[in-house]
Amino acid sequence: MEAIKAIIIDDESLARDLVRAYLGAYQEIKIVGEYSDGFQGLKAINDLQPDLVFLDVQMPKLTGFEMLELLDKPCNIVFTTAYNEYAIKAFEHNAIDYLLKPFSNERFNDAVSKVKDRISNSVKSEDQIEKIKSHNDSSDELLTRVVVKSRNKIDVLAIDKIKYFEAQDDYVMIYTNEGKYLKQKTMKYFEKHLDSNEFCRIHRTYLVKIDQIAQLQPYEKDHWIVILKSGESLKVSRNGFKELKQQLEI
Numbered sequence: 001m002e003a004i005k006a007i008i009i010d011d012e013s014l015a016r017d018l019v020r021a022y023l024g025a026y027q028e029i030k031i032v033g034e035y036s037d038g039f040q041g042l043k044a045i046n047d048l049q050p051d052l053v054f055l056d057v058q059m060p061k062l063t064g065f066e067m068l069e070l071l072d073k074p075c076n077i078v079f080t081t082a083y084n085e086y087a088i089k090a091f092e093h094n095a096i097d098y099l100l101k102p103f104s105n106e107r108f109n110d111a112v113s114k115v116k117d118r119i120s121n122s123v124k125s126e127d128q129i130e131k132i133k134s135h136n137d138s139s140d141e142l143l144t145r146v147v148v149k150s151r152n153k154i155d156v157l158a159i160d161k162i163k164y165f166e167a168q169d170d171y172v173m174i175y176t177n178e179g180k181y182l183k184q185k186t187m188k189y190f191e192k193h194l195d196s197n198e199f200c201r202i203h204r205t206y207l208v209k210i211d212q213i214a215q216l217q218p219y220e221k222d223h224w225i226v227i228l229k230s231g232e233s234l235k236v237s238r239n240g241f242k243e244l245k246q247q248l249e250i
Contacts, residue, residue, distance in 0.1 A: 004119060005048065008034045009041035009064075010056040010080060015101065019054050019080070022108045029112070038062025039154060046072045052115055054099075057081040062154070066147040070154065074124075076115045143193045146174060148181040155181055159198075163228060164208040165190050177230065200247045202226060202240035210247055 006029050010016045016034050023029050032048050035041040038059050045053060045067075055077050057064040064079055079098040097111040146157045157176060166173040167187045174181045191201050201207050208226065215227040216236070224236040226244070236244060 004029045004052055004116070005032045005050040006030065006052040006054065007032060007041065007044055007048065007050045008054045009036075009038065009044075009059075009067075010054070011036050011059045012056070015056065015080060019108075022105055023112075025109075026112065028116075038064070038067050042067050042070055042154070045075065049073055050075055051119055053077045055079055058083060062147065062156070069147065070149045076118060078111050078115060141193065142195055143190075146181075146183060148174065148183050150181065157181065159194070162209055163212045163230060163232075164206055164234065167205045175232075197247075200240070200244050202244055203235050203237045206234045206240075208234060213248075216244065216248070 004026075006023065008016050008019050008031065010019070013036070016036075020031060020034070023031060029052070032050060033044045035044055038061050041053075041055070042062065044050075053075055055064045055067065057079055058081065064077075064081075068077075080101060080103070081098060082101040084100060097114050099107060099111055144159055146159070146162070148155045148157060157174060161176050161178070163175045163177065165187065166175065168182070170184060170186070172183050172185050172187060172190060174183055187201070187204075187207055190207055191199075194207070198210060199207055200210055208228070212228050212230070213226050214229045217225055217227060219225040219235070222238070224241050225233045226236055227233050
């Protein structure tokens, strides 16, 4: 077997030290990089294309889950987390392994053994990553930010800075005062993961932040438009009008 290239991504230096120490027993695994934040780690994964990544779930700049959405090429990932709820919800019914901090050498060896078997049997990692992403999409957790990648740039958009979303086939265009950003998600995803007290689906094409609405105006017979504070106008469907009336209490 060729050397297994591994990367460690964790914002805690002691956690990185522990993984490195445990990996010292494996001559067939070569550590090609260690990173303390998701931005550097994501770039390293896309550039170095490692076989194995030890990835922390909760990191301040970019979480492990957000990194999954931005990977150019999937790889074998062993998540490390101090949050048991993540392990229960996201990993137990999926093929990707996880290490619950603080983890023992024995538990670490078990995870590495699973990954080595997967690599030796040429098992693709795409399916495992898609399962994790699918699980996240089906959860009820509300978004506080959206991570978007365009070319070699990563933007982290705070939800309170977003004006509205526009459906574009299998993508959604996100509009802010600073610009617009394309994300490969569905409108149903955002409708489910945004606070219904702050956002309203005014049309099959538009999901708007309520506090960005300046006016609601009639447009032809039985048709309406909203005028945003930025001056942009968006169509409102009949169902959207009913929903918006309830939200605005008019």
